[in-house]
Every structure is written in C-alpha cells, then in structure tokens.
Amino acid sequence: MDTEHPWVGREEAHGLSGADEAAILRRAQTGDPEAVGWLYDRYYPSIYRYFRIRVADQGTAEDLAAEVFVRMVAHLPRYRAQGRPFLAWLYTIARHLLTDHYRAQPRAPGALPEDPERGPGVEAFIDHLEEQARHECLWAALRRLTTEQQEVILHRFFEGRSVEETAALMGKTPNAVKALQHRALAALRRWMERLGCE
C-alpha cells in the first residue's frame, strides 16, 4: 500500500500512486470521460456498499451509487483536495444523496432482499430462509443506528479499513473513531436484542 496515502486502502488495487490519481482527477475536472470512467471503476464498489447497508433494495442502492458519480461530474470543477482523500468527498456526496432519498421516502425500507445472482437451490431452501431471517434482523438493527455509527461499521467491518484509514475518511482522530466504534457496536447490540435477532 502507498504509505503516503494510508487511507486509500482497497481502492489502491488499481496500482496507481496518489500523484497518478491527482493527474487523473485533474483530467476528470476538465470533463475527460475516460478519467471520469476510471474514477467510477475505482470507487463505485465502495460507494455501492455505503448505500447497500442503508437501503433495503439492491436496485436502489445501485442507482444511488451511480447517481453519486453523476453529481461528482457536476461538482468536480469546484473540487479541491484540501488534504483529504477523494473518497471522503464522494462519501459526502453520498451522505447528502441518502438524506434526499430518505426525505423522498420517509418510511423505513423493508427487509434486505436476496441477492438475485445467488439464488438458493430447492434443497437449501429452509436453511436459506433461516439465514435470511438472521440477516434481515441484523440489517434492520443496522439501519436504526445513527449515520456516523453506520459509517464506522461500514469502514471497519465491511470495507476492512484500519482505524487510521477510517479516521481520514470520516475527518476524525483515531481515538474518536475508536470511541465511535465502541458506541456503534453497543448500539447495534442493543437493537439486535430489542428486535430479537438470534
């Protein structure tokens, strides 16, 4: 991993340095479709997961993730790095978009649907239902956390980021992330108990 940019984490799989990414960002700022496509390829999975743990419908999560990049294109000319990772800026766009989405749909979304590309066989149907029920309960509990609690859980448990990487993305100190992580796990535990999750 690039030691100058410890926050980059799994997105660094593209094998480019921070300077290379800065050059691509400059191209994207001038409207270069190829550079914009590169940013999409690199960051779409992270942004999709951000929405996936928050909205029940897979298609909605996919569409919202794409919409973040449409907004990115619109706002890129005014983007300034200011020492924070580019992904943090994308998460900010995602957060605003999610707020708009919740405002448009005030009722909490339902259960997490099954992955359409991972359908169970008939033999495994009962096991699948039980597992799905456990997952649905966990998702229901997750969606009751505060935005910051959800974010720290996303970074630490779904994205596998370190405390330092999470701190850089959330604009917090590592100690604040540790405290937030503690509160998020405790709140999740309480909600899981209240909802009767196994």
Next chain:
Amino acid sequence: MRMKREPSFEEALEQCLEALRRGAGDPEALAARYPAYADRLRPLLETASRLRTVDLPPPRPEAVRRGRARVVAAARHRGVPATSRAMGGRRGWVSALLTVGLLLALLFGGGALWVRAAEASLPGDPLYGVKLLAESAELAWAERWGDPTPVLMRQIERRSLELEALQRQGRGAHPAALDRSALLLIRLARLAERHPEHPLLRERALAAVARHRAILEALAEQAPPAARPALQRALERAHRAQEILSKLPRRSPPGPSPERPRPLRPGR
C-alpha cells in the same frame, strides 16, 4: 522501572477486534485477555463477530455498466477542455460586444433598414456581410441567453436556400457562405453531442446536415476555383457532423428528465 499502562476500554476493544479480524481467537477467549473489561467486551465482540459473517450482495454487472454509461454521458455532456473554456470565455465576450454593437447600430445608426435589406441578400452581394453579422449577433444572443438549437437550424437552412438560389441564378458557390455553413454544421453537431438527452435534436440535426450536404455535393462540379477550398471544408465538416450525429444514442438515456440545451459558448 516503568509500569505498563493499562489500556483504555476503547483500546482494549480495538486490540480484540484486530485479533478477531486475524482469526486469533473467539470472542470469549479474546475478552478473557482483559479481565477488568471482559463482561463489557464479550457482547461487543460477539456482535462484531456476527457482522463478519454477513456478505453484502455485490452490485449486478448490468447495473454497474448502466451506471457507468450514464456517468460517462454526463461527463461528455458537461466536459469542456480547459483551453476551450478559456477560448470560449474570450469569444463569448467578443460575441457579447458584437451583439451590443449591433444593437447600438440599430438604435442610433438607422441600421434597421440596412439589416432588413441585407436579409434578402445572397453571397457575393454588397450587403451579405451585414446579413452574416446580424446572424452572428442572433446566434450569440441565443447561445448566451436561450436555446441556440432553433437558431442554428434556421441559419443552416438559410445557407441551403442561398446555395440553391445561387445555383438557380448560375452564380456558383461563394466562399463566405460555404465557410459559414461549415462553421454552423460543426456547432450543431457539437450541440447535439452534448445533449444526448434532447429527444429531437439528433434527428433534426441529421436531417438538416443531410440536406445541406446534398446541396454542397451538387455544387461541387460548378464551384469556381476560388470557392473550391471552402466547399471542400464545408463538405468535410458536413461529413464529420453526420458521423458524430450518427453515433449518438437514438433514445434518451436513463436519468433526469430531458434538459433544455444550455447556452453553447462560441468556439466550443
């Protein structure tokens, strides 16, 4: 000898989570490493352990492709190379000054009669320059404040009519008209390229370009030598405009409702 500092609860939790991630123990065993905190750590580590068993369904490849196409189209729609933007800015000011100048001429110079007389002129006539100047001002105004599409279409159609009139009169094509038509064609193509969501622009632009190209081709044999380079340029641009327009999607892509074309800065 320094005493080993007791970790805070958050530090102990983080160390246990890191060990859990590495698979270095189960929640019970890890909590037992910190007897003072064990009762509080255990349920949190169990919850973290539960979280680690959850797989997020990946996005569907079709959705990823569809989103990418939408984002790249948005970039094409908005994208303007920085150099062009700078040029566009300068030319925009020139156009604005031109517009103001023409309006002043109309108001104070008795130019209205001149412009009206120039409207009927053909390439090579003494007042044809005034006609092109008035059209430039009209286009600059539409680009700055409104939808330039109808103005562009009308001016291309006017060039087609002029060239047909010249042909009927046996006067041959004039470089001024040909250069102007080449410029208009490429601007129309670029406008259509930037607005793939516009429901009619592509079709109307393709029809206008095809008609104009047919007229230019009909002129090719009769064009006087002085007009041939301009005719060649106009034909090349008509061909290029057709190529660009043909590659544009026929239907509006998914996304926001069709948007009215924004003002197109000159020179883009």
